[in-house]
Amino acid sequence: MIHPTALVDAKAQLADDVEVGPFSVIGPEVTIGAGSVIGPHVVIKGPTVLGERTRIFQFASVGEDCQDKKYAGEPTRLVMGDDNVVREGVTLHRGTVQDRGETTIGSRNLFMAYVHVGHDCVVGNDCILANQVTLAGHVVLGDHAILGGLAAVHQFCHFGEHAMAGGGSIITKDTPAFVMINGNPAEARGLNLVGLKRRGFSRDAINALSSAYKLVYRQGLTVEQAVSEMRSRFDLPEVTTFADSIERSTRGIVR
The missing domain is CATH 2.160.10.10 (Hexapeptide repeat proteins)
Incomplete structure (x- = not known):
C-alpha cells in the first residue's frame, strides 16, 4: 500500500x-x-x-x-x-x-x-x-460555505454557514450566514437561495430569512436596529443563526 x-x-x-x-x-x-x-x-x-x-x-x-x-x-x-x-x-x-x-x-x-x-x-x-x-x-468558515475561484478572505474574517462568495471576491469584512456576496470589495447580492433550496430549507424558513435580509440591507436601518427587529418578529432557528452571525462580527459585515 x-x-x-x-x-x-x-x-x-x-x-x-x-x-x-x-x-x-x-x-x-x-x-x-x-x-x-x-x-x-x-x-x-x-x-x-x-x-x-x-x-x-x-x-x-x-x-x-x-x-x-x-x-x-x-x-x-x-x-x-x-x-x-x-x-x-x-x-x-x-x-x-x-x-x-x-x-x-x-x-x-x-x-x-x-x-x-x-x-x-x-x-x-x-x-x-x-x-x-x-x-x-x-479565518473562520461556517458549515456549507462556498467560495468561488480566486476568492480571497482577509485575516480574522468570519464567513457564515451556507454563505456563498462569487469568483474573484475580495472579502475584508465578515459575511453573515446565508448571504451571497461578490465583487472587489465584496458586497452583498442577496440570499443564497439556490443553496438553501438544494439543502432542503423550508419555505417558511426561506421567507423569514428573506424578510430578515431586507431589514439588514434594504430598510436603511442600523445593524443593531435590524437585528433587534428580526429577533422580535421571527422565532425560527434559521433567523436566530442569521442574527447571531451578524452580532458576533468584530470587523463589520459585508453590506
Whole structure:
C-alpha cells in the first residue's frame, strides 16, 4: 500500500489500509485514518491528524510550518476530519501559539486545486473552496460555505454557514450566514437561495430569512436596529443563526 519510493517516518501512524503514492514524504507526528489515499509527490508534516477516507492529490503540502513571521518552530497542529478531498497543489498550514495553536478542518470538504488555508483557520463541514481560493490566517468558515475561484478572505474574517462568495471576491469584512456576496470589495447580492433550496430549507424558513435580509440591507436601518427587529418578529432557528452571525462580527459585515 506504500510505494517503495515514498518516505514515511517511523513515528508516523498510518492505518493499515492507507495508500501512499510515489515520492510522497510523510513526517513524524502525522496520523492518517483508515481508507485514506495519499497521491504521488505529497508532503505531510506534523503534528498533523487526518481523518478517515482522506484523499490528497499530487503536489499538495499539508501541515507545513505557517508563513506568519512570528512563528518560531513551535509544535502547532493541523487537524482534519473525515472524507476530505485535497486537490493538486493545495497548501494547508498549521496554527500558531499566538492564537489557537491549531488549524482545524471539519469533514466532507472539497479543496480544489491551489487552495491555500492559512494558520489558525477553522473550516466547518461540507465546504467547497474552488480553485485558488486563499484564506489568510485566523479565518473562520461556517458549515456549507462556498467560495468561488480566486476568492480571497482577509485575516480574522468570519464567513457564515451556507454563505456563498462569487469568483474573484475580495472579502475584508465578515459575511453573515446565508448571504451571497461578490465583487472587489465584496458586497452583498442577496440570499443564497439556490443553496438553501438544494439543502432542503423550508419555505417558511426561506421567507423569514428573506424578510430578515431586507431589514439588514434594504430598510436603511442600523445593524443593531435590524437585528433587534428580526429577533422580535421571527422565532425560527434559521433567523436566530442569521442574527447571531451578524452580532458576533468584530470587523463589520459585508453590506
